[in-house]
Amino acid sequence: MNIVITGATRGIGAGLAAHYRAAGHQVTGTGRGAGADVVMDVTHPADFAKLAGAMGTHPVDLLVCNAGVYLDKGQSIDYGYGADMWSKSFAANVTGVFQTVQTLLPNLRAATGKIAIIASQMGSDTRAPGGSYIYRASKAAALNLGRNLATDLKAEGIAVGIYHPGWVRTDMGGGEAAISVDESVAGLSARFAALDIAATGSFLTWDGQVHPY
Secondary structure, three states: OEEEEOOOOOHHHHHHHHHHHHOOOEEEEEEOOOOOOEEOOOOOHHHHHHHHHHHOOOOOOEEEEOOOOOOOOOOOOOOOOOHHHHHHHHHHHHHHHHHHHHHHHHHHHHHOOEEEEEOOHHHOOOOOOOOOHHHHHHHHHHHHHHHHHHHHHHHHOOEEEEEEOOOEOOOOOOOOOOEOHHHHHHHHHHHHHHOOHHHOOOEEEOOOOEOOO
C-alpha cells in the first residue's frame, strides 16, 4: 500500500510509520523537521504544495491525519486560553486535517483509498470533565469534520474513520499514560485495516470499542 501519515516524526505517527514500513508498505511521512519525508507544517497553507508535489499522481491507499497539538494543558479559566492558542490549535487539529484531505483527494480517488483521522475521546460530547477547552473543542471539530467527510465521500467508495488512539505514553500523553506507543499502533493499524465503506463515519477507540460521539 501507499500510505501517507502526517505528524510522522514522533509519537504515534512515528510508530505507525515504522510499523507500516516494517510490513513492506510505501510510507510518506510529513513533519516539521528532521526525519520527515516531506518537511511541512500543517498550519501553513502554503506548505501543502510540498505535499502535492511529493505525491504527484501516485495513488494513496491510506491517509492517516495524525498531526496535532495540545497547547492548553494546565491552562486556567481565569487567565489562560489566549486567542492565539485557540487559533494555533484549530489550525493544526482541524484546518490542517481538512487541507491534508483536500490536497490528497485526487490521490485517494485514484486508489479508492481510506482516510483515518486521529481525534480523541476528549472531543466527545459524552466526556465533559472540564478544562482543556481548546483541545477538547478542536478534537470535537475534527470528529465532526470526519463525520461530514464520510457522508460526502461515501458515494465515491472512500471510507473515513475517526479514532481515539488511547492515552499514550508520548510527549503529549506524558509518562503516566495508560498504554505504550506500540500498543496504540497495533490497535490502530488493525482498525484501519478493518475500515470499509460500511463502517464509514465510525468513531472507534484504539482497541475497537465504539465510542459515543
